[in-house]
Amino acid sequence: MSDTTIRRPIKWNTSADTNVGMVRQINEDSIMAKPDIGLWAVADGMGGYEAGDVASKMIVSALENIEKHEYLNSFVDDIEDRIIDANHRILEYAEIMHDGRTLGSTVISLLIKGQVGVCLWAGDSRLYLLRNNQLQQISRDHSHVQELIDQGTITKEEALNHPDGNVITRAIGTSNELYVDIKAFNVQVGDTFLLCSDGLYNAVDEIDIEHHMRSHDTDNAVKQMIVTALENGAADNVSIVLVKSVSETNNSQKGINH
Numbered sequence: 353m354s355d356t357t358i359r360r361p362i363k364w365n366t367s368a369d370t371n372v373g374m375v376r377q378i379n380e381d382s383i384m385a386k387p388d389i390g391l392w393a394v395a396d397g398m399g400g401y402e403a404g405d406v407a408s409k410m411i412v413s414a415l416e417n418i419e420k421h422e423y424l425n426s427f428v429d430d431i432e433d434r435i436i437d438a439n440h441r442i443l444e445y446a447e448i449m450h451d452g453r454t455l456g457s458t459v460i461s462l463l464i465k466g467q468v469g470v471c472l473w474a475g476d477s478r479l480y481l482l483r484n485n486q487l488q489q490i491s492r493d494h495s496h497v498q499e500l501i502d503q504g505t506i507t508k509e510e511a512l513n514h515p516d517g518n519v520i521t522r523a524i525g526t527s528n529e530l531y532v533d534i535k536a537f538n539v540q541v542g543d544t545f546l547l548c549s550d551g552l553y554n555a556v557d558e559i560d561i562e563h564h565m566r567s568h569d570t571d572n573a574v575k576q577m578i579v580t581a582l583e584n585g586a587a588d589n590v591s592i593v594l595v596k597s598v599s600e601t602n603n604s605q606k607g608i609n610h
Contacts, residue, residue: 367570368593371578373586380404381591382412389420392593393461396477396549407442407457407525414438424465442525456525460547469539475523482544487562494522545595551588555581570594
């Protein structure tokens, strides 16, 4: 008789949606959910740039073609390589179709394999984790205000209304060299993850975000977060991918809204 403990894989419910918001005419965000292989992503085409929606779709399209890997490190390498390749293709597209004018996108992605999660990102789209009733931000914004916060020049509260709040310091499609940040962490039963564009967290405070993430109904949680963002004026596109762990006996909800 073996004394080895076999851990059952964690099941994940996924709900996702994107909305143009209250100000923009075009939705430049793209979202992706592949719970069958444990991969989710949000790409935010940068507002004011030419064809930001094309850039975000290029990134999501590259990630959608990934197949499941047996080993975590090769899975992570594949995601990173595809993001870097998308960077080159966006630059080529801008050169050919837009006379070299800049178009770009942020990306936030979540990979879950067994009890390990990996976040890969560039830009200021975010990954949040709700665990034991505590909300924490896994990713770190690549933005000017985040640098000011890190330097102690401004507080997190002051950053909310800072005049440079929309200035990001890293994105896909803006430079020949792209550095993708990668962060690994443990995953456990009871975790809830939220991937979102800045259109959500700039319109909905973290208290309300946490409140909605607590809901057992992921479809309704996503719907209510978007409703709240719209009620608050949603000056940008709003994109949400919600990923919640479920027990073996409560694994009936698997809807994905687009």
